[in-house]
Amino acid sequence: MLILQPPLIDSLPTAGSPLKTLSNLPKSAIPLAIADIASRSNSLVLVLVEKSQDAQQLVNALHFYLGQEHHLDAEGEADGSVDLPIVHLPDWETLPYDSFSPHEDITSERLKALSQLSDLHRGLLILPIQTLAHRLPPREHLDGQRFVLTTGDTFDLHTERRRLEASGYHAVDTVHEHGEFAVRGAILDVFPMGSQQPLRIELFDTEIESLRAFDPDTQRTITKVDSVTLLPAREIPLTETGITTFRNHWHETFEGNPRDCSIYQDVSSGLAPPGVEYYAP
Template sequence: MPDLKSILSATKPLTLAGAPAGFLPWMLADIARAGGTAVFISPDEAAMRAVASTAPFFAPELKVLSYPAWDCLPYDRASPTLRVMSERLATLHALQSKSDKPLLIVTTVNAATQRTLTPFRIRQLVARLAPGERIGLDKLAALLQANGYVRLDTVNDHGEFAVRGGLVDLFPSGAEQALRLDFFGDEIESVRTFDPNDQRTTGRVDGFTLLPASEALLDEDSIKRFRARYREKFGANATSDPLYQAISDGRRLAGM
């Protein structure tokens, strides 16, 4: 097997065979540390998670971004979980800016071959919210639902939000903690963190970045494109399909 110097100075693709699984995190950490960025495409999610959790042991300064595949089958009547969608979108957003640390991106074959939002679309959808920002409760709720957030009575996981009087509980994509927005009229008065297990506030933050919670967006333009292409593909009689009707109404259906 070539040494690290030979790998980094190679002018054509190299095939490294026979490397023990336990050696991969060490090798990838060294490549990322020496080259600035490394991408590891694993055969499955278990191998991806193993590298992601082990590589920082060999290079504590390393920044690791995980990009998993959807955890559902094609054409299945089950949607990807909100946690997986959140992790994917947080990684795509993080790749928009240059990292000041060595970067290791770990993904799988399925994830790398899957279509997703363009970098421009992600930048277009990202919003920054902070105390003093003026946005009505109804407008915020509509924005969250259009960006894939699910409205529930109680927030427990990524991609969920709840409206209770002048409070909005929200667990943004890529965030480590759930957030509670306190409104005074149409103005955000404060942003606090809270524990979803007991719903108690745990601190305050100056603001946060709001990422979309789904790669299947239901904004006006997306719905219009879907309707036109669906009729083109399946004919005018297909408009009675539950999926067509749900998306036309801006509602999400299992399997999206």
């Protein structure tokens, strides 16, 4: 890891202290300055960038300056051995109140980032500035809909299928995208949100015999894993409490008969219509 001597800022600001500003830095020096500040900070450092592509470029540069390029996997993700995690919370990349939702890969990356933040006390959080305008799911939604599967666990196929559907996963014939699952006899394929590869769960009676990552293009297994964490497949909680909160806020915000609005009707029925993210309570 590259450390500046002397540092760009002699001491980092604390709560209640005057702000400190770095100005006239060349664009190429900004990631180095951020890496230097984050490496000396004992808390989470928030970095706002203008556009989504700026965020990814900054993440790549920070991996270099923090000496993490040798800890990256094929997808550019740092493994658990790094001492200064970099979390990227991407933008939805949709316009407000568009009639379609963010791409599944974006939702997957966002849910992964949000799940990491709950236990992150030091590191870097990078996000485009427009992402600050988005409402976030309640922490109890992420914690309550997250569960871990381990080889040897008891696994009732019908129960787990209902749990996946309640978490927003969609049943398909063949799994290709995040948020999909498929059942074939005693095998369940699922592409967990936040995961880089889909997972094949092989059962022996009601016990998980093996967990294997597989290639979504060839459908061939790649490697065996010991455990996997399944995150919810959507940011909007469609539990009974979530639906009630949505309906109450709708009545407070909008006029007219809500029964004339398809989004209101769908959410009231426990469905997630395209573009519902912008109606998060």
